[in-house]
Amino acid sequence: MEKPLTILRVSLYHPTLGPSAFASVPPRLQHDTSPLLLGRGPDAHLQLQLPHLSRRHLSLEPYLEKGSAMLAFCLKALSRKGCVWVNGLTLRYLEQITLSTINRLSFSGIQMLVRVEEGTSLEAFVCYFHVSPSPLIYRPEAEETDEWEGISQEQPPLGSGQQTSGCLGFLHSPSQTWDSPPQPRPGGGTEIQLQREPPDSTLC
Amino acid sequence: MTSFEDADTEETITCLQMTVYHPGQLQCGIFQSIRFFNREKLPSSEVVKFGRNSNICHYTFQDKQVSRVQFSLQLFKKFNSSVLSFEIKNMSKKTNLIVDSRELGYLNKMDLPYRCMVRFGEYQFLMEKEDGESLEFFETQFILSPRSLLQENNWPPHRPIPEYGTYSLCSSQSSSPAEMDENES
Numbered sequence: 001m002e003k004p005l006t007i008l009r010v011s012l013y014h015p016t017l018g019p020s021a022f023a024s025v026p027p028r029l030q031h032d033t034s035p036l037l038l039g040r041g042p043d044a045h046l047q048l049q050l051p052h053l054s055r056r057h058l059s060l061e062p063y064l065e066k067g068s069a070m071l072a073f074c075l076k077a078l079s080r081k082g083c084v085w086v087n088g089l090t091l092r093y094l095e096q097i098t099l100s101t102i103n104r105l106s107f108s109g110i111q112m113l114v115r116v117e118e119g120t121s122l123e124a125f126v127c128y129f130h131v132s133p134s135p136l137i138y139r140p141e142a143e144e145t146d147e148w149e150g151i152s153q154e155q156p157p158l159g160s161g162q163q164t165s166g167c168l169g170f171l172h173s174p175s176q177t178w179d180s181p182p183q184p185r186p187g188g189g190t191e192i193q194l195q196r197e198p199p200d201s202t203l204c
Numbered sequence: 205m206t207s208f209e210d211a212d213t214e215e216t217i218t219c220l221q222m223t224v225y226h227p228g229q230l231q232c233g234i235f236q237s238i239r240f241f242n243r244e245k246l247p248s249s250e251v252v253k254f255g256r257n258s259n260i261c262h263y264t265f266q267d268k269q270v271s272r273v274q275f276s277l278q279l280f281k282k283f284n285s286s287v288l289s290f291e292i293k294n295m296s297k298k299t300n301l302i303v304d305s306r307e308l309g310y311l312n313k314m315d316l317p318y319r320c321m322v323r324f325g326e327y328q329f330l331m332e333k334e335d336g337e338s339l340e341f342f343e344t345q346f347i348l349s350p351r352s353l354l355q356e357n358n359w360p361p362h363r364p365i366p367e368y369g370t371y372s373l374c375s376s377q378s379s380s381p382a383e384m385d386e387n388e389s
Contacts, residue, residue, distance in 0.1 A: 033311060035251065056249065063293060064311035071311075076280060078249055093339060094248060094281040094288065122311065 003121035005030070006062070006071045011113040013132040014050075021050060021110070022131050029127045033071075035059040036127075039078070046127075052108040054079035058091075060099075062125055070118040071125060073099040082108055083204040090204065104137050107204040111136040217245070217343050218279070218288050218336035225328045225349040226267075234267040235348065243345045248288060251278040252344070253295065263346075269325055271296035277316065279342060287335045288342065290316035299324045321353065328353040 014021035024047060031045060038046040041055030056078040062071045075098075077084045077091035084091045085106040091097060105112040113136045119125070229235055237258070246252065246262075255261040257272040265274075273295040279288045293313035294301035301308040302323040308314060322329040330353050336342070 062311065063313050064309070066308075066312050092281075094279060095283060096280050 003123075004119040005121045006119040006125040007117040008060075008073070008125060008127045009115040009117065009130070010127055011130045011132045011136055013111040013134070013136045014109055015111070015135065016109065017050070019131045019133070022048065022129070024049060025129045025131070027129055029129070030124055031127070032124050033062045033122065035061040035076075037078075048110070050108055050110070052082065053110075054082055054108075057082065057107060058084050064122070069120060071122065073116065075099055075103075075105075079107075085204045106137055215338040215340075216336040217338045217341050218248075219243070219334040219343040219345065220277070220290060221332045221334070221345045221347060223330040223332070223347040223349050223353060225351070225353045227326055227352070229348070232267065234265050234270075236266055237264045238346050238348075240346045240348050243343050245341050245343050248279045248338070248340055248342055251276050255295070265327075270327075271298060274299070274324060275301050275322075281339070286337075288339065290331075290333060292316045292322065296324070 012022050012025065029046065036046065037044045037056055037059050038048070039055050039057040040048060040050060040053045044056065058078055059076050061074040061076065063074060064070075065072050074096050075084070075086060075091070076096035077093055080093050083093075085104075086097055087100065087103055087105075089097060099114065099116060101116050103114040103116075105114065111132075113132075224235065224238070226232075226234055250262075252263070253261040253273050253276045254263045254265070255273040255275075256265060256267065256270040258264045260273055275295055276293045278291050278293075280291055281287075282289055291313050292301070292303060292308070294308040294310055297310045301312075302321075303314060304317065304320045306314060316331060316333065319330075319332050322331055328349075330349070
């Protein structure tokens with residue numbers, strides 16, 4: 001019996017180009033255990049025709065952690081000019097990070113949400129793509145405060161709907177819940193962790 | 205001004221020197237595809253594969269006991285580092301890759317130490333990395349060792365070797381206890 005494949009559920013959003021930015025993205029993409037290349041170029045496994053995207057922008061490399069039987073994924077930035085924002089961290093050329101179970105990515109105007117569902121097959125993994133009609137990473141409007149009031153540095157309680165300016169919240173995809181447990185991987189995004197939107201000066 | 209004076213400053217390049225040995229290297233032609241002593245310049249984003257399949261691998265070994273893709277090396281940049289680091293990954297389902305004393309199974313990977321011994325089967329690779337400034341390219345160089353690297357580099361580390369002569373019998377490699385007559389002191 002074939003072993004179940006590891007699944008990457010990928011949601012995509014582009015703020016200005018909309019769904020047409022992802023017209024060439026297939027709904028399903030199965031790939032072997034070599035690195036999956038994303039970029040504008042012809043050798044990219046996931047090719048996106050976006051002008052600010054590098055020909056080879058990033059790769060997703062499956063590997064096995066010592067002692068683990070499930071595939072892990074290492075995301076590496078391959079763009080010399082651009083960068084990749086991942087779970088609050090900005091990756092520049094050849095920098096890399098291991099993906100968590102849920103990951104927020106931003107690069108070249110693209111917003112991407114990647115959820116990893118573990119499988120036991122070591123032969124291949126599969127990506128399911130979904131184009132989101134709404135932002136996946138957002139920055140709420142700055143709240144006006146009286147000049148006497150300090151800007152709160154505390155994270156708002158979950159579900160309060162209130163955010164301090166400069167902090168990010170995450171819009172939920174239909175499959176997301178607030179009940180997902182925090183992810184143990186370093187640098188990984190958790191359901192309850194608010195992360196900063198990349199500042200304009202370091203837009204990837 | 206001459207073009208030399210006007211030219212952009214050259215950056216030094218990360219170099220990986222690989223000294224290889226296999227006991228059958230002279231008889232079997234396993235290294236016939238390798239250009240020894242040649243410095244090859246490669247883009248830093250390249251994933252360099254080693255194995256038997258010349259369509260996939262950058263460096264191939266003429267040996268049916270080598271996996272089609274045995275292992276791979278790739279560069280990455282650690283956060284807050286100005287130099288590039290190597291990562292080695294075992295691509296063989298059949299053979300574990302030994303890096304110094306660490307054993308890597310299929311798809312396991314690890315940072316490659318500056319100087320280390322990589323082994324699989326009877327193959328020995330002494331890997332030595334020299335840092336460079338360039339983030340764009342790196343170089344590789346193969347060297348063929350005429351003798352086993354395990355002895356050449358005292359690898360793994362042995363007991364101290366006496367200055368004169370050989371080990372004494374008392375410190376021999378014998379693993380069985382020496383029998384003594386009960387009357388002997």
